Amino acid sequence: MAVLSRREWLYKAGLGTAVLSLAPSLLTEEPRAAAHTRGNISDEDEIALGNKFAQELEKEQPIVSNSVIDPYLTKMVQELASKSQRPNMPYHIKLINNMEVNASSIPGGGLYLNRGLFELVTSEDQLAATLGHEIGHVVGRHAINQLMLSFEAKAVLKPVLENLHKQNGVIEKIILSMGGAVGMLAMLHFSRQDEAQADMLGFYELLRAGWDPRGFVKMFAMLDKVEKASGGRRITFLSDHPPTPERLAAVRRESHLVTIPPNAKTDSFGFHAAKTALHMLPDPPKPHKQAEKK
Numbered sequence: 001m002a003v004l005s006r007r008e009w010l011y012k013a014g015l016g017t018a019v020l021s022l023a024p025s026l027l028t029e030e031p032r033a034a035a036h037t038r039g040n041i042s043d044e045d046e047i048a049l050g051n052k053f054a055q056e057l058e059k060e061q062p063i064v065s066n067s068v069i070d071p072y073l074t075k076m077v078q079e080l081a082s083k084s085q086r087p088n089m090p091y092h093i094k095l096i097n098n099m100e101v102n103a104s105s106i107p108g109g110g111l112y113l114n115r116g117l118f119e120l121v122t123s124e125d126q127l128a129a130t131l132g133h134e135i136g137h138v139v140g141r142h143a144i145n146q147l148m149l150s151f152e153a154k155a156v157l158k159p160v161l162e163n164l165h166k167q168n169g170v171i172e173k174i175i176l177s178m179g180g181a182v183g184m185l186a187m188l189h190f191s192r193q194d195e196a197q198a199d200m201l202g203f204y205e206l207l208r209a210g211w212d213p214r215g216f217v218k219m220f221a222m223l224d225k226v227e228k229a230s231g232g233r234r235i236t237f238l239s240d241h242p243p244t245p246e247r248l249a250a251v252r253r254e255s256h257l258v259t260i261p262p263n264a265k266t267d268s269f270g271f272h273a274a275k276t277a278l279h280m281l282p283d284p285p286k287p288h289k290q291a292e293k294k
Contacts, residue, residue: 030204031197033085033139038148041161046144047090048164050108052171053147057106057181062285064097064115068277072270073131076124077111080132083208085201086139093131097284101226104185105134107144119278124271125206125215125264126222132202133216137190140197146188154178192242199247203254212264214255220248 037046073093081091089109096102099116106112111134121127137143151157156174163170178184190198199216206213224244 031140031200033197033201034141037141038145039157039161041144041148043088045161045164046141047108049144049147049160049171050106050110052164053106053175053181053184054108054110056172056175057110057112057185058094060180060182061112062097063094064281066095066277066281069095069274072274073113076128077131077135079209080128080202080205080211081109081135084135084139084205089138091135091138097281099284103130103134105137105143106185107138107147109138111135111138115278115281115284118275120222120226121219122222123215123218123267125212125266126219127215127271128206128209128211128265129202129213129215129219132205132211133198134202135205136198136201137194139201140194142190142194142198143188146190147184150178150184150187195242196247196250199251200254203251207258207260207264210261210265212260212266213251213258214260215266216251217248217255220244220251224248 073095077091077093081087081089091109091111093111093113095118096112096114098114099119100114101116101120102114103117104112111131113130117130118127121130148157151160151174156178160171160174175181175184179187203213203216206215227244
């Protein structure tokens with residue numbers, strides 16, 4: 001016999017709509033993030049590793065700064081993170097001058113948004129959904145757990161843990177030996193459960209922070225349209241995610257099971273000012289051409 005969730009039981013009992021109108025929290029099923037990281041490393045250790053990883057990542061990526069965009073993104077991330085299940089991490093965000101549609105997060109609260117994805121979104125709630133999902137990965141300890149597995153697989157976990165708080169270059173050399181920070185990020189494969197959890201954690205971050213969580217619906221609908229327009233070719237940063245229509249259906253269902261305030265934010269002047277500022281950035285660097293084979 002299948003075990004029903006609380007939400008499914010209430011609906012099968014014919015009580016779902018009535019309960020939702022009185023106490024929507026009884027139906028919401030925000031996932032609870034794991035309380036511990038693989039290996040039980042502390043938050044301080046995760047932050048230290050994240051800082052070293054960020055230093056290497058930013059050597060490899062064309063980070064770009066702008067006086068309008070930077071404070072706008074920082075404020076949004078801080079507001080979302082403060083309503084997350086892990087608000088104590090030092091969240092920060094930087095823009096990468098790369099037109100690939102992508103966003104990522106690293107241990108300790110570092111977020112990176114590609115210019116290509118920022119240019120693609122058309123409303124602030126879509127951007128909030130993107131950032132909320134990445135914060136969800138930090139909250140769920142997905143990146144740090146995957147990095148721990150990578151270090152274990154290469155038998156370098158012990159020196160990593162021993163040198164987290166030392167300025168001796170050991171961890172930086174290990175990262176370089178494993179393909180660099182960008183290469184390591186590309187090799188991290190979150191499970192479908194991780195991705196679904198990050199979506200739901202982000203959904204409720206938006207709801208609590210005052211944004212309309214249906215920004216997730218708009219975001220996934222847009223990405224699905226982009227994928228279909230490309231002949232079904234998956235966007236690179238979605239390649240390891242569950243199918244976009246599946247994620248769209250999940251957040252659409254969730255949006256019907258919560259009370260969304262009528263004044264929930266969907267757009268702002270700041271969003272459009274930041275979007276305008278994108279056009280004042282220098283052109284993205286051209287990708288290096290591979291040397292011709294002889």
